[in-house]
Amino acid sequence: MAMKGPFISEIAKNTYAVNEYGLSAMYVVIGTERALLIDTGCGLTDLAAMMEKLTDKPYDVVLTHGHLDHVGGLGCFSRVYLHHDDWEMARNLSFDRLRDYCDQLGKMGGYEAYDYSRDMVREFTEFPEFLDIEEGHVFDLGGRKLTVYLIPGHTKGGLVLLDDRTRILFSGDCANVNTLVFGTSVNTALKGFLRIRALRDQYDQNWNGHVGYAGSPNCFAQPDSVPEDLIHICKMVLTGQDTPTMQGFLGNERAGMNYGNARMVYDRAWKLDEGEEPVDLSLI
Numbered sequence: 001m002a003m004k005g006p007f008i009s010e011i012a013k014n015t016y017a018v019n020e021y022g023l024s025a026m027y028v029v030i031g032t033e034r035a036l037l038i039d040t041g042c043g044l045t046d047l048a049a050m051m052e053k054l055t056d057k058p059y060d061v062v063l064t065h066g067h068l069d070h071v072g073g074l075g076c077f078s079r080v081y082l083h084h085d086d087w088e089m090a091r092n093l094s095f096d097r098l099r100d101y102c103d104q105l106g107k108m109g110g111y112e113a114y115d116y117s118r119d120m121v122r123e124f125t126e127f128p129e130f131l132d133i134e135e136g137h138v139f140d141l142g143g144r145k146l147t148v149y150l151i152p153g154h155t156k157g158g159l160v161l162l163d164d165r166t167r168i169l170f171s172g173d174c175a176n177v178n179t180l181v182f183g184t185s186v187n188t189a190l191k192g193f194l195r196i197r198a199l200r201d202q203y204d205q206n207w208n209g210h211v212g213y214a215g216s217p218n219c220f221a222q223p224d225s226v227p228e229d230l231i232h233i234c235k236m237v238l239t240g241q242d243t244p245t246m247q248g249f250l251g252n253e254r255a256g257m258n259y260g261n262a263r264m265v266y267d268r269a270w271k272l273d274e275g276e277e278p279v280d281l282s283l284i
């Protein structure tokens, strides 16, 4: 029998992963003074009601990026933080495409595990005010601080948040076992993965923007090696040594390459932007 959701797991004290029917994951982080909701899922959930159940603290909402499966619940809020490079993408949210995405994952096994349908997507007409967010922004929740690092790659305006108390990296879709480099050149994405490497001694776990994906309700952090695996794949791509398989994706052909625990999907023709400083691969 399929389960009704969303599914909320306490992954650390006052820290919750919210699995919205295997479609995408949100996180609720609670301090002594304030709380923070990271991402808004696909819009199947009354997020304001959910927040009210989880905390009595005032809270902010931050989006790791502007993809439809992370902005679907924006209709619940009047203001959210999002890097300006992803504002347009978020505002172009198509509810038909969002329903198609929900259906696609349902057919990949989601409908067997979870009790939801594409018709549960809650449409809205008014977008919240977007508040810009920059590198180094700190959400001080009282007793814990989350710092923002910009990681372009998956999208141009992607970001991660590092929690100093739990030592969790909330990475959105920036660095996981199936990282889609759709927003930048491979060289730019590599810079992002190197930034995550530079944070390595500050986090113990990498929780990404999808847990319980499709028909698999398991809830766990990403394997430790993922950023290093992605760095290796980028090096192979940028030195022409990649051996990808080609796959169709939303009408485009993309390359996909596996290494270690990670797969990276990318555009072989978009390695370096004009005028972009290439990463010195001999140093990494």
Ligand SMILES: [Zn+2]
Binding pocket: 065, 067, 154, 173
């Ligand atoms: Zn995404």
